[in-house]
Amino acid sequence: MSGILFHKYGGEDLDSYYPIRPECQADVPKVRFKARAGKTLSARRWHAAFSEDGHLDIAKVLRRIQRGGIHPSIKGLVWEFLLGCYDPNSTFEERNQIRQQRRQQYAAWKTECQNIVPIIGSGKFITAAIVTDDGQSLQDSNRDSLDQGWHVDGTISDKKVLQWMLGLHQIGLDVVRTDRSLVFYESETNQAKLWDVLAIYSWVDNDIGYVQGMNDICSPMIVLLENEADAFWCFEHTMRRLRENFRTNTGMIGVQSQLSTLSQIIRTIDPKLHQHLEDLDGGEYLFAFRMLMVLFRREFSFVDALYLWELMWAMEYNPNIFSLYESNSSTSDGRQVNDKQLKQCGKFERKNVKTGQPDKTSALSVFLVASVLETKNKKLLREAKGLDDVVKILADITGNLDAKKACNEALKIQKKYLSKVLFIFPLSDSCTYLFLI
Numbered sequence: 522m523s524g525i526l527f528h529k530y531g532g533e534d535l536d537s538y539y540p541i542r543p544e545c546q547a548d549v550p551k552v553r554f555k556a557r558a559g560k561t562l563s564a565r566r567w568h569a570a571f572s573e574d575g576h577l578d579i580a581k582v583l584r585r586i587q588r589g590g591i592h593p594s595i596k597g598l599v600w601e602f603l604l605g606c607y608d609p610n611s612t613f614e615e616r617n618q619i620r621q622q623r624r625q626q627y628a629a630w631k632t633e634c635q636n637i638v639p640i641i642g643s644g645k646f647i648t649a650a651i652v653t654d655d656g657q658s659l660q661d662s663n664r665d666s667l668d669q670g671w672h673v674d675g676t677i678s679d680k681k682v683l684q685w686m687l688g689l690h691q692i693g694l695d696v697v698r699t700d701r702s703l704v705f706y707e708s709e710t711n712q713a714k715l716w717d718v719l720a721i722y723s724w725v726d727n728d729i730g731y732v733q734g735m736n737d738i739c740s741p742m743i744v745l746l747e748n749e750a751d752a753f754w755c756f757e758h759t760m761r762r763l764r765e766n767f768r769t770n771t772g773m774i775g776v777q778s779q780l781s782t783l784s785q786i787i788r789t790i791d792p793k794l795h796q797h798l799e800d801l802d803g804g805e806y807l808f809a810f811r812m813l814m815v816l817f818r819r820e821f822s823f824v825d826a827l828y829l830w831e832l833m834w835a836m837e838y839n840p841n842i843f844s845l846y847e848s849n850s851s852t853s854d855g856r857q858v859n860d861k862q863l864k865q866c867g868k869f870e871r872k873n874v875k876t877g878q879p880d881k882t883s884a885l886s887v888f889l890v891a892s893v894l895e896t897k898n899k900k901l902l903r904e905a906k907g908l909d910d911v912v913k914i915l916a917d918i919t920g921n922l923d924a925k926k927a928c929n930e931a932l933k934i935q936k937k938y939l940s941k942v943l944f945i946f947p948l949s950d951s952c953t954y955l956f957l958i
Contacts, residue, residue, distance in 0.1 A: 535824050538593040539744065545702035550822040550920030560589030567595050575613030577602065579840065580865045582609075586835040587868060590828045590925075597745030597755070603834040604758040605842035609865075620751070627750035631717070634724050637682060638689065645709065646716035648693035652677055652686045685724050688731045692719045695736040700823060705744055715743045718753045722760070732767040735760070737815040741827055761846060762884070766814055779813050779887050780806045786891045789941050790934060794898055803908050808915060809890045816886055820919050829924040833885045836867040836928060839874070868932055876939055885931055888938070892930035893918055 535556065541549055556563075562585040570578045579602065591599050601607055607616050635641045638651070651659055656677035677683045696716045700706055706715075719739055723731035739756045746752040760767075768775035783806050788795040798804055811819060816833075818826050839845075840862045858866065858874055866874060869885045894901070897914055905911045 535593060539823055540704040541702050542704055542707065549702050550820075550825070552822045552824045553923055554590060554825050554828040556592050557589050560585075562586050562589070562591045562595070562599065564592060564595050567599065571613075575611065575616065577609035579609035579838070583835045583838055583865070583867055586831055591831050596827065596831070597742070597751075600742075600745065600831065600834070601751070601755055603831060603838060604755060605761075605846045606754055606758050608843035609840070623754050624748070624750040627721070627753050630721050630725055634721055638686065638720075641717055641720060644713050646693045646696060646713045647690050648697060650687070650690045652683065654687065656683050681727050684730065685720075685727060688723055689720055691733070692716055692723070692731050692736070695719075695733055699736045700740050700744075703744070703823065706740075711743065714749055714752075715740060718743065718749060718756060721753065722757060725757075726760070726764070729760075729764050729767055732769065734814045735767065737818045738763065741823075741830075745827075758846065763816075776810060776813050777805075779884065780809060782883055783809060783813075783887050783890055786887065786934070786938050787894060790891070790937050791895065791898065794894065794901060797902055797905070798911070801905060801908055801911065803911055808908060808911050809894075812890050812893070813886055817889070817922075820922060821924065822920065825922075825924055829928070832924055832928045833869075833889070834867075836869040836932070837885050838865075838867040839870050840865040869935065872932075872935060872939065885928070885935075888931035888935045889927055891934050891938075892927055893922070895934065896930070 535552065535554070562582060566585060567582070570582050572578075582599070582602070586599070586603075602609055607619065611619075631642055640647060649659075653659060658676070677686060693716055696712050696719070699712075699715065705711055715736065719731055719735060722735070722739075723729075738759055739752075742752040742755040742759070743749075746755055764775075766776040766779065784795070784804060787798070787806075795804070798806070816826070817829055820826075821829055839858070841858065863871060863874060869888075873883070893915065897918075900914050901911060905914060
């Protein structure tokens with residue numbers, strides 16, 4: 522998809538990039554995003570943003586994205602920078618070396634997985650269980666699995682291997698349901714590519730493994746990036762932002778920390794609405810669970826969801842993201858920037874840096890949900906008599922949200938929230954800040 526030639530555009534029809542199956546046309550939300558000359562980051566402006574040796578003027582790129590998104594012909598390439606796969610302050614040669622190293626690493630992990638379940642990498646995938654909970658192979662009793670071409674010998678005793686194998690068929694079931702309105706996924710080969718990436722990710726990150734919803738996050742990377750390894754690393758870097766949302770412990774889900782932050786935001790900026798939701802037993806904001814887990818994939822068309830994501834990632838961008846990921850640091854030190862770097866931050870991140878706001882649960886997506894609630898404020902207060910009413914009212918936003926307007930409203934809510942809860946004291950001229958709550 523990233524190899525498609527760039528076209529002159531002005532309100533260009535994007536159906537040719539992400540065609541919808543004819544029988545699904547009536548069921549998908551209307552596409553609102555239009556690539557607009559002078560606003561959308563075009564292929565020409567993208568290539569012009571690089572120096573001769575490959576250094577990228579990321580500040581210029583961010584301004585353009587925040588103004589009008591990214592043209593589909595270069596979307597996957599730009600996402601790799603937004604997600605921290607590459608340092609804009611690197612050369613073409615340095616990035617090529619990193620890309621080759623990562624492709625080799627992915628190939629090694631894929632070989633490990635193929636040695637256990639040979640169907641991986643075959644262009645096919647499984648939708649039926651292949652082992653029992655105690656590690657017994659189901660190949661003799663499961664005709665469906667046999668037909669799908671997998672083979673496992675003996676009893677599985679290794680805990681990591683067993684845990685991984687137990688989830689493979691669930692990945693397959695979810696793959697079948699993923700973006701099935703797209704012509705792209707009529708191809709079993711493309712479905713298998715999505716399955717391979719998710720299966721290998723769950724092998725590598727066995728602490729989290731695979732959780733439903735990851736398929737919705739990964740799917741666009743498969744569509745946008747032709748090379749499977751590149752798609753994997755794009756997804757892996759996306760999950761560095763989101764993986765804690767997918768962590769499941771006894772009686773608790775990871776996304777609850779963001780739901781708690783959402784509750785705090787609404788309680789601060791709109792106490793009347795928060796109290797009303799609490800009276801309806803909605804104070805835990807579980808009705809917003811799906812929006813945060815899969816970043817509004819259900820509320821937008823495929824095209825508009827991609828537009829929303831790149832707007833969010835551009836607004837959240839920190840120039841230290843690459844070095845932070847490469848060092849595997851879990852501290853917030855990487856968010857400290859100097860004056861020059863501050864200009865390379867997205868709008869949302871710049872405010873966070875200035876106010877010393879390091880909490881990952883205060884992601885732009887949380888403020889985006891808050892903006893949705895605020896737009897439905899009057900209707901929620903007037904018509905919601907129970908949680909079912911809340912869910913029904915919020916369902917009305919599907920296909921009716923403008924991504925850019927929603928992000929801009931989220932920025933306003935962030936500003937309003939911070940003004941109410943933070944006393945900001947600049948510590949120096951180097952843009953290091955302290956905040957008190």
